[in-house]
Amino acid sequence: METGGTSSSGEGFLSRMALNDNKAGMEGLDRDKINKIIMKFSKGSRFYENEMKKEQQVNQRIERMMLQKAHITEQQLSKAQTQVENMTFDLERVRDLSRVIVHVDMDAFYAAVETRDCPDLKDKPMAVGSMSMLTTSNYHARKFGVRAAMPGFIAKKLCPNLVIVPTNFDKYRAVSAEVQEIFADYDPHFLPMSLDEAYLDISEHLEQRRVWPEALRTHLEEQGDGLQETVEGLSPVLFEDSPSSSSCPFLQDAPGGGAGGDVMVFGTCAEEAVREMRFRIEQKTSLTASAGIAPNMMLAKVCSDKNKPNGQYRLPSNRQAVMVFIQDLPVRKVSGIGNVTEKMLGALGITSCIHLGQEMALLALLFSETAWHHFLEISLGLGSTHIERDGERKSMSTERTFGEMVALEEQFSLCRQLCQDLAQDLQKEALRGKTVTLKLKNVNFEVKTRAWTLPCAVATSDELFAVAKDLLKTEIDNVSPQPLRLRLMGNLNLPSLTATKPKQTQTPIQKNPNTSAETHFTMSALTAPDNMTHAPTASSTEAHVSTSLYWSTEPGTDSLTCPVCFREVNTTDLTVFNRHVDQCLSGVPMEHNIHTDTELERGSSVCEEEVEKEREGEIEKEIAEGERRREEGLMEKGRDPLSRCMLDSLGLRLDSSAGDNKGLLLYETSTTNISLNAVGLNPGSSQSDPRIRPLSPGGPRPMTTPKVESHDPREPALTCPVCQVTQDTDNLTLFNRHVDLCLNQEVLHELEGLASVDCTTHNATPAAHKGQCFI
DNA sequence: GGGGGAAGGACCA
DNA sequence: TTCCTGGTCCTTCCCCC
Known part of the structure; x- marks a missing residue:
């Protein structure tokens, strides 16, 4: 028998899906009939399956609780009773009946x-x-x-x-x-x-x-x-x-x-x-x-x-009236007691507030302190008597639900859009936040959140996207070779201050949210100043040092020293500075950002001089061509390439020469200047159906790749463009991972020239450290 | 062991 | 065919000091 607003008909109805009639105007309804209809049209759906899973989890919680209850001794109960009585005494002493x-x-x-x-x-x-x-x-x-x-x-x-x-x-x-x-x-x-x-x-x-x-x-x-x-x-x-x-x-x-x-x-x-x-x-x-x-x-x-x-x-303002009122009140009517708590209390035979009071000692042993304190207050008819408007907002977020989304470019594009929306909202209230959380719900209604805390608060779309896209990329990699099949994406920022200027912390945070044990560097081993920290890595394909360095400032200084070019960058804005470091590491100008950010221009001008002008022109030409094609409508609907900004952030380039293979992306690892093709750009296609042709090794790698051809499954030989070793596989995902690792090795070797590298967290095998190839 | 971040979940309107 | 959005708070786990 279910309690409160939900019911069970003995047909295995999910209590969480059945009619919740805990609402005015819903008394005396034929719940069984209504529930049958709800179940008929819900059963078998992904939503239903997920609800069933959640219900099972709650049932397991209840089982654990009942097991715990079975082991409670009289002595424990009596001790808890004393605790409850003391607490009750304290609460009664400060009961305030003076407010209306x-x-x-x-x-x-x-x-x-x-x-x-x-x-x-x-x-x-x-x-x-x-x-x-x-x-x-x-x-x-x-x-x-x-x-x-x-x-x-x-x-x-x-x-x-x-x-x-x-x-x-x-x-x-x-x-x-x-x-x-x-x-x-x-x-x-x-x-x-x-x-x-x-x-x-x-x-x-x-x-x-x-x-x-x-x-x-x-x-x-x-x-x-x-x-x-x-x-x-x-x-x-x-x-x-x-x-x-x-x-x-x-x-x-x-x-x-x-x-x-x-x-x-x-x-x-x-x-x-x-x-x-x-x-x-x-x-x-x-x-x-x-x-x-x-x-x-x-x-x-x-x-x-x-x-x-x-x-x-x-309700009259006297204790007796309050206690009488509370006695028969169903627990579910109290704000804060929802479906799950109601079910847990119901398993203990508690359905109304009077039961709550009677079983407080037991509740004190089975629930957390916060929870049982709350239950005790309810059982005594106590609540807040001070109405305070929360002066400070705790968080701000935006999320969107959509039909199944598989295409990478759509996912990143949406991520970008969410960052823009959130940035707008943050700026409206002059807020900044340090923790960026990416929320993802897949087509099975499973929700995941991935968060990253920055050393300084951020607010702009670019800053948010720099983190969010890495988090998204990590999740995409985690489910690889399967595509990430999303139905919701959200972006949450936790503001920590309302100042208009970014707060700069002196204590760097060094954590890696990359739970997939993908390759990353522990920057502390580099001969860089102590205040250098490592931000979330993107994927192994992104030459992890890119967009991954964060810096904290020393108080009183108005410039920072780049750990790569060892020159002073005339800025204290960490975002600007980190972009500079990214650039130095990548060896490629972030031309779009530079053109739109004068501070960055100043800060990174030293490194810019070292960038090949020809390549800049080449990149610009490509992007211009991509945009021209886009404007001309050459890109079919749904095959719209990533925005320029997004491409930048991902280190991706549009292959404008792809002809019929529109949607092909070229991946450019900035350090090694290698181009690889990426996959899954056509909506409906997935990563499991990639088209790839490894480039010829050696020599300066081109910015554009030849037209992609399908890989013949009968021909298993794929040659790694980095190590030039033919791989004995036709599994493109495995092959791409191999290339990732090789690329990272190249980055490692390059960095070794600058500093010693701590590879303890590098997930590669010893073979990889020797520059050998493996899958 | 405590503090704090990350992740997940309950709950509300 | 189709099950939201935005916010707060709490719990649990894990890592670091």
Whole structure:
């Protein structure tokens, strides 16, 4: 038997997929019937399979917990009981019942806004969202089991007449702003939780209100668009069965109120103040709100759900009333207890808050300290009494879901786009962040996050992409030879400061997120200053020193010494400096960045002089040609090459001479100046179907490669362009890995000329260190 | 052993 | 055919000092 909002029918229903009716307007539904439909159309899908996996994990957690419970001794229990009692005593001592906290929640907000603007919808089951996902539904739809967070196509099965209206956040934001203006009159420091929800502390307002003359508590009811009409006509159509719509509080309770009255006078108590607030919201927006009034935020939130929609509930501010209220409250109703916690508590026989109190000693032994402290507070009806707007934002992110994406260039291009979007958002709030996290969800709904913390905070698109693309590349390599089949990509930046200038740390961080044991260098062994650190490596194919060096500054200095060219770079901007180092290591100018970054130009001018002008011209010519072809539409849809910036960052070049093999990329390892072809550029194609022809070894390697030809599977001989040894394989992935390792060896040898290299973390075999070839 | 970063997950609207 | 987005907090694991 499942607890709370989910059910099990004994057919192996996943509790996490079954109908969650823990929402107003969903009482008394035929859950079994609804669940059967949900399962019928979910079963067998990748989403379902993943949910099943997650459910199993939760079940295992529960099994472990039960095992742990079986080993608890009386002595342990008694000790824990003492601990709980002490804690309870401490909490009771500071219980604060003096505040009047209000939680206001707009009723089916998005759906109500859409219905208001399109009255045709008022009698129809409708939801806001898309066939993929619904954000909310009206109360007609809820009768069919249609609710928020349900995919539209399932909702359509439950309710074939369902009207799905696309979201219009600009509109909701505008309405929300109107509502918030009213909130501010009651608590200027109110805490908005989302567009449709807020906490207010009206204690001060009530103090003032006590002595307010009636005139200040009088509000005009606008005829035609006012309460009378909304109660019987427009907005509350969503809430015909509302506990309060049948006995409109405004009309009946408010002094001076009455059917058709023009003037509404409200009282001075908390209920009257909240009633007034809701009245004003409705007058201004034609939308209804529900509210809960209680001595703390936790209780206020529960109370606002009590008489939803279009109602309010006040819990008296005394301990006894609070304890009575809490007794029968299902744990799932408490904010912070979700599906998993509910299930775990249910396994212990805990379904309501009274059980929580009774089993606290056991919970103290089975859950973490944070968790059981939270449970104890809930069981005592305690919650926060201070509404504080979080001054400081903790993180900022952006993510996107899409159809299956396999093509590398699409993945990197999207990554770039996300970085641009995030950079824009960061810059809007003048924030910078030190940790860049890449979030990936594959087609099986498995989510992975990969993070990298930088020595200094970053904010620009280029800076973010420099890290994100490495993280992405690492993941692509990790699943190789399989392609990375994505359905979501996100980019998260954790701001650590709000300053407009980058913060420069004095203590370098030296970590390598590359869990795939790919080749990388431990830079500490180089004869470089101690403050040189190693950033995330890209892949073994990227001559790892490229884009991988980060530097921290010494306080008081305004220049840095390049560890490669040993010249002073006149900058303290680490990004600029690291680009300089990248350039020196690669021996290739980062022409695009240089042209757009004057500081970089200054900082790297010394190294630039050493770069062959001819090659610069050649590169520029190639890119110009690539762009020309792009503009001319020669690139077929879906075969659009990587952006210039992306190509740069990856060390990739477009082969404009590829003819029919458009989409071919040339990989250029900057140190060795070797060109290899990369694969999988056509959408739909994958890395498992590459076309490769190794280049002829020796001599200066060309920037462009001859037209690629398919490799004949009957002809296994592939010759490594680096070591020139023929490899006994026709597996192109293996062959490419071999080339990677050889390339890295070349880099190593080059660096050995500058400094000693610590190869302890280099994943190559001893043979590789000797420059020999292997697969 | 403690601190801190990385990764994953729960939960919320 | 199709299961979101953006944010916070917590837990666990692991590495380093």
